[in-house]
Amino acid sequence: MNEKEISLAVIKRLPRYYRYLGELMENDVVRISSKELSERMKVTASQIRQDLNNFGGFGQQGYGYNVEYLYTEIGKILGLDRRYNVVIVGAGNLGQALANYTDFEKRGFMVTGLFDVNPRLIGMTIRGIEVRLVDELEEFVKSHNVDIAALTLPKAKAPGVAADLVKWGVRGIWNFAPTDLNLPSDIVVENVHLAESLMRVSYNLKNREWEHEI
Amino acid sequence: MNEKEISLAVIKRLPRYYRYLGELMENDVVRISSKELSERMKVTASQIRQDLNNFGGFGQQGYGYNVEYLYTEIGKILGLDRRYNVVIVGAGNLGQALANYTDFEKRGFMVTGLFDVNPRLIGMTIRGIEVRLVDELEEFVKSHNVDIAALTLPKAKAPGVAADLVKWGVRGIWNFAPTDLNLPSDIVVENVHLAESLMRVSYNLKNREWEHEI
Structure with missing residues (x-):
């Protein structure tokens, strides 16, 4: 994945995704559809799909997003994979x-x-x-x-x-x-x-x- | 002055202008040129002129900006003219x-x-x-x-x-x-x-x- 290709607008939204995904994990939610995430975050589902597609293959048709995987990957982009x-x-x-x-x-x-x-x-x-x-x-x-x-x-x-x-x-x-x-x-x-x-x-x-x- | 006409980008920069102008007032500075303000704020003088021209006639050729007047006018736009x-x-x-x-x-x-x-x-x-x-x-x-x-x-x-x-x-x-x-x-x-x-x-x-x- 080339981080350079992700637009600044998407990067700015990542901390908020990270926060929501963290809350889902706290509530033991394993996977979530873009529609569900959209309702929680008050962002359109198409915006979510567009944003998260930047990371390639996180979402699967009919399955939705794996919460922990997405949380971890976004964490890495945000530099949270170290102390x-x-x-x-x-x-x-x-x-x-x-x-x-x-x-x-x-x-x-x-x-x-x-x-x-x-x-x-x-x-x-x-x-x-x-x-x-x-x-x-x-x-x-x-x-x-x-x-x-x-x-x-x-x-x-x-x-x-x-x-x-x-x-x-x-x-x-x-x-x-x-x-x-x-x-x-x-x-x-x-x-x-x-x-x-x-x-x-x-x-x-x-x-x-x-x-x-x- | 029609506040609607000021772009959001300018509005976002106003609190920073307000802070700098407030500091100038604290230091008894009465007027300042866009060039001097530019050096202090690390913003180009042309950006400053463009931004402040939105408020019409604040700057005068060869005189510069009246610090207190500009501070007061920006304060009004920011809603700081009340408690x-x-x-x-x-x-x-x-x-x-x-x-x-x-x-x-x-x-x-x-x-x-x-x-x-x-x-x-x-x-x-x-x-x-x-x-x-x-x-x-x-x-x-x-x-x-x-x-x-x-x-x-x-x-x-x-x-x-x-x-x-x-x-x-x-x-x-x-x-x-x-x-x-x-x-x-x-x-x-x-x-x-x-x-x-x-x-x-x-x-x-x-x-x-x-x-x-x-």
Whole structure:
């Protein structure tokens, strides 16, 4: 299978397929037709067939899709067939929330370190992960082969810490600070800008009200 | 100005313009040329001119853009020229993190209520906002004209709570639970699916490594 041939639009939909297939597996569903999946996901069955046909031969006429097989194959495409060492920089509420999500671990994202500048948080543990002083970050990242760093720290500090992390070998940055990081293009940066997400709510509220007025 | 004429692609970029313009204002910058803004935002100057020309006459030849005027106008388009009453349902780490963001309040999103099922959290306050038992949610939503509810609760509970909130008059749902809510189409739903965001990191890490191998 050549991943290059799969369109970006399909790739964007894969995490959602993955989530639904994971739920089906939790409910011991072994196979599913595109029609059933379509009803659950509120996507047309033809869209599902088109999307999943990209992976070739997953669906069989009269049988439907093998849930586990499809789940595993989509997982591979999403890079979930390996483990990632993750550190969280910023152990405030948001950092603690991320450290508490057991779902991430199930998918291979192992939180191995939690760092903060606040000495009062040092020694606290979350699910067995000790909060360490940010001074130890360099040594930790270099000795633990850290793949991904979640940045849950104030925006003024984020660009500097991100640049350091990259220098120390981290290639994936999951950035929650409301600022752009301007890192080299071979570094993966995924921004979660919550304020921008909330503005999409207000934009849509205004816009739909406005549509109603016509 | 007819908002209908602005393309969706431009609308999607507005929160980022808004963020940059807000930072310029914080730094007492009164006007800026498309060239300067382009260098800061790492977007071509022609893209900026094209985007901002949608709002007609904001930029003046040889003067550039009036930062405050542009900030205000974009704010209006984003629906930020009014206040929104926001409740947070789920007062765990993530709910507490959202309640602690003073940035939201600056943009008019006022967190007026914080609810949880856990009696141990009841009575706790975050920035003066008391955590209440979820039993009081209906009465609160109906008497406080709540516009937006942030759902930071377990996925099994999210669809039921969302349906109740909509029944009680809430029109905007900011959903952090990793599940689809299937609400009526006139309700604004903005999903923040963190696991899907993290999968985009692993997908991109895998994909870029794979590109390097060629």
